[in-house]
Amino acid sequence: MPSPFDAPVLEPHLGTHAPNHQDDICLEISRSAMAWRGVVSALTLIYLISILVDLPWMIFHTDPTDIESILLLVGMYSLFSWSIIILFRADLAAPRDLPIRFNRARKKIYAYNFKRQWWNPFDKGKIVVVSYDWSQVRAERWSQNGSLPNGGLIFKWGVTLSIIAPGTNNVIDRFPLVTMGADQHAWAYICTYMQEGPSALPPPGEPKDHNDVLWCEFALRLAPRVVWPTEMDLESRTAP
Known part of the structure; x- marks a missing residue:
């Protein structure tokens, strides 16, 4: 997919989702640990x-x-x-949201990731919050298809963000950007924001607090709240 500094060739949008937050300094988008939680x-x-x-x-x-x-x-x-x-x-076990923040002023990204061993019933998982320079980010599109026992087909796709070591093409980290949903258009949205700012994007929808869930979303209500480390929370939302 286009590099972080290439002009997007697709229409920038996030599908049916709106950013958690968007201003001249920081863009925060939401990620779900799994579809149809609950x-x-x-x-x-x-x-x-x-x-x-x-x-x-x-x-x-x-x-x-x-x-x-x-x-x-x-x-x-x-x-x-x-x-x-x-x-x-x-x-x-996964948090209510797995947000990623893109800071235009600092040219950095901040990802709120969750990792656990799915096969271990005693593993509650852990939050791994990472920060990288925007120049280290690469986007990779993936797709997967298979067959169900009843003969039906299942097809999934998404975009993964790969982080390369400075001055090399060696990947040192990977985490999902989107699964299904907006796909490559989400990457175009983020690149447009980082290159040109929010004025180059369509007006965002109503922002959402990832810790604010409906009473009927019992799985999300039982899930851990999103709590950024204090220093990274401040750094990711502000200019140098």
Whole structure:
């Protein structure tokens, strides 16, 4: 995709989303840890209830003298427990938002990233906040397709930001910019902002506080709030 200093060739826009914040110094855009948060938790809760309903019947019909059946039952419900915790963690552990800030005055970006081992039910994950010079940023478009068990197709796409070491093409970090959604147009929006300022962009929609969620968004209400480190929060929003 075009470099940070190339003129965008696509219309700059963020799709259906508006920036969290936009002024002459700083642009902050929102990123979601996963699409349709809350759906996974709701389905997992139904899954858990169905398992608990069946558990007494399984115990009652298991011969206590049959070691093989007991081991099979214990192994099966251990696997159920592991998968349930994994699914709940996937939906609830990540913060309410994973914002990225682009500072025109400092020519830097600040990313609020979240990392965890998805397979580890005891890993709550951790926030990794990073800062890089704008000249180190490169955008890479990706796409992925596959087939579902019922014969249907699934197709995903997005844009990843790669960070290169100064003076080289060696990638030292990577994190997502957008998944699905505005795709390359979001990169065009950011480059236009960094090169020409907010006056070159269409008027942004109503800004959104990523910690302000609706009462019905129970997964987001249970998720950790976004809390930037104090010094980086101030630096990312102000001029030198």
